[in-house]
Amino acid sequence: MIDVSTRLTAALDGLYDALASGSDWQEAVRHGCEATGADRFNLITAGSDGTARQFSHPFDPESALEYLTAYLSRDVRFPRLLARPSGLVTTAELMSREEIARCPVHQEFYRRHPECWNMTMVFGRSEGGLVAIAAHRGANRPEPGREDDASLAVFANHLARIVHLKDMLPGGTIARDGALAAFDGLDDAIAIFDVNGLVVHLNPSAESHLGARSGLRLVGHRLVAAQPEVTEAITRAVGATIRVLKAEASMLPRPVKVPRPHDRPLFLRFFAAPAGDGPARYGVVKFVDPTERRVPEIDFVRAATGLSRGEAALAVAIYRGQTVKTFAEAAGLSEQTIRKRLKHVSDKLGVRRQAEIALKIAALAAV
Known part of the structure; x- marks a missing residue:
C-alpha cells in the first residue's frame, strides 16, 4: 500500500507538471483527490466582485x-x-448536528451527492477574495486521519499559491482573437461563458x-431564470456544453425555453466555440426571440433567388407586412408598376400568392 507521504509527493509532482504544461485546474484537482484519498475534491475561488468558480474531481460540471x-x-x-483565521477546518467545526439536519445543502444537494457529506477544507483570504480547497468523504467512510489532514494542508498550500500566481498572469484569448468585437457587431443576441x-x-x-x-438575469455572472426549474435546465445545458468544451462529450444540449410574462417564450441555444489555439475553450449562448422577425439583406435575397434589386426589395417588403400600395408610395412609383414587378417576383420564385412570397423570404431569414 502506498504511504501518505509517497502519495502526496506524487500528487505535488503532478500538480507542478500540470502547471508547466499549461493544463487547467481540472487536472490540478485530480491530483488533489489522489493526494488526500478523498471521494470528491473541490477548488472554489470566490472573487471580491461576488463571482465564484468551482473545479471538482471526479469531473461533474452540472453538480458544480x-x-x-x-x-x-x-x-x-x-x-x-x-469569521475564522485561514487554515484547516471541518464541517463538524462549522455546523452542529441539528444545523446539518435542517441544512438545505446537506438535506437536498448532498442527499443526491452523498460522497460530499463530510468535508475537510483549507481556506485562505486575500485582496482578490477567497480560495477554498476541500476534500469530501461519504457519510459511510471514517473521518480522515491526521496524515490525510496534513496531506490536504500541504497540497492546498501549493494549490492556493498557484491560483494566486495564475490570477496575476494575463489572460484573454477571446479578446486577443478579436472574437468579442465580432460578437458585438452581430444583430443576434450572444452571451459568452467560460468553463x-x-x-x-x-x-x-x-x-x-x-x-x-x-424573465432572465445575471446572478454572480450566471444566467438565472425567474422559474427555478428553468434555472435548473439552463444549469444542465451549460454543464453539458462544458463537457463538450472538455472533450468529455460530443452532443450539445437542446435549446432551453424561457417563459416570459407578457410575450412568447425566449429560447437559449448553446454552442461550443474554439479558441485561437485550437481546443474549444468557451461556450456561446444565443438568445432566440420568436417575436423578432429577422429581415435578410437585399443583396443576400438577390444572390439566393436571382431576383433583381427592385424585385428583392419588394419581396422583403411583403415579408415585413407592407402592401403593394404602401410600397409603391414609399418608392415613388405607380401601383400598377409595382404589381407588374410583383408578378415577376412570383414567377421567379415559383409561387402565386403574396403569403407564399413571405414564406420564401422567411426561410432565407432563418439562414
Whole structure:
C-alpha cells in the first residue's frame, strides 16, 4: 500500500507538471483527490466582485454549477469561514448536528451527492477574495486521519499559491482573437461563458434580453431564470456544453425555453466555440426571440433567388407586412408598376400568392 507521504509527493509532482504544461485546474484537482484519498475534491475561488468558480474531481460540471447557482448562497459554512483565521477546518467545526439536519445543502444537494457529506477544507483570504480547497468523504467512510489532514494542508498550500500566481498572469484569448468585437457587431443576441459557466461577455443585443420583462438575469455572472426549474435546465445545458468544451462529450444540449410574462417564450441555444489555439475553450449562448422577425439583406435575397434589386426589395417588403400600395408610395412609383414587378417576383420564385412570397423570404431569414 502506498504511504501518505509517497502519495502526496506524487500528487505535488503532478500538480507542478500540470502547471508547466499549461493544463487547467481540472487536472490540478485530480491530483488533489489522489493526494488526500478523498471521494470528491473541490477548488472554489470566490472573487471580491461576488463571482465564484468551482473545479471538482471526479469531473461533474452540472453538480458544480448547481451548487454555485442554487446552494452556495444558502451554505452557512462560508460566512462562518470568513469569521475564522485561514487554515484547516471541518464541517463538524462549522455546523452542529441539528444545523446539518435542517441544512438545505446537506438535506437536498448532498442527499443526491452523498460522497460530499463530510468535508475537510483549507481556506485562505486575500485582496482578490477567497480560495477554498476541500476534500469530501461519504457519510459511510471514517473521518480522515491526521496524515490525510496534513496531506490536504500541504497540497492546498501549493494549490492556493498557484491560483494566486495564475490570477496575476494575463489572460484573454477571446479578446486577443478579436472574437468579442465580432460578437458585438452581430444583430443576434450572444452571451459568452467560460468553463466555469460564468458569463464573461454579453453583446448589446443580449443585454437587452435581461430583466423582469424577459424573465432572465445575471446572478454572480450566471444566467438565472425567474422559474427555478428553468434555472435548473439552463444549469444542465451549460454543464453539458462544458463537457463538450472538455472533450468529455460530443452532443450539445437542446435549446432551453424561457417563459416570459407578457410575450412568447425566449429560447437559449448553446454552442461550443474554439479558441485561437485550437481546443474549444468557451461556450456561446444565443438568445432566440420568436417575436423578432429577422429581415435578410437585399443583396443576400438577390444572390439566393436571382431576383433583381427592385424585385428583392419588394419581396422583403411583403415579408415585413407592407402592401403593394404602401410600397409603391414609399418608392415613388405607380401601383400598377409595382404589381407588374410583383408578378415577376412570383414567377421567379415559383409561387402565386403574396403569403407564399413571405414564406420564401422567411426561410432565407432563418439562414
